Amino acid sequence: TQLLEQSPQFLSIQEGENLTVYCNSSSVFSSLQWYRQEPGEGPVLLVTVVTGGEVKKLKRLTFQFGDARKDSSLHITAAQPGDTGLYLCAGPFYAGNNRKLIWGLGTSLAVNP
């Protein structure tokens, strides 16, 4: 069972379309991070959301943290081929005395010219 469920798993769209991908959990997270991984590269942090209800914008990307801090979404406006990649969400999770960074399995996005 994944603590962070990402959907959809795969998404293929045409350039110029809008899209939203989701990162959901039944657990509360103090913060969530979104990373993008391009083929042959390591993931790169896009944003960290820390406040319930928070909305952050990064050019054409809009990130939202749910009011209950159990879910987050990433909306891309007018997608471009350069947006192609694997979008991963991650959040800190406490298990006993241990605090781990938990990862979703990612949404693989392909934007076709």
Add this chain to the structure above:
Amino acid sequence: GAGVSQSPSNKVTEKGKDVELRCDPISGHTALYWYRQSLGQGLEFLIYFQGNSAPDKSGLPSDRFSAERTGGSVSTLTIQRTQQEDSAVYLCASSRRTGNTGELFFGEGSRLTVL
């Protein structure tokens, strides 16, 4: 260096051989992580080093896997008696933050193929 450096970038080995993968983190980053990623999949946590604390080895899949971090800097991940299911990209990341929650800076990974 400016970023996390991993070597080799590609490694092809025969089943049963040992391999060593190296990670040179960003200078000053006290936290270092190893992850494994199969084709197109998410990240599988392997091991976490934080300063001089005992490493969190809870993600290592078997006793064939081990890692060390010398002098709080460079880390080596060793896989003994490699198996075909070990084929994956091994990613190293470092972070300034403590507590296993800060922004991670990743290397480009070492792609391991076991024939």
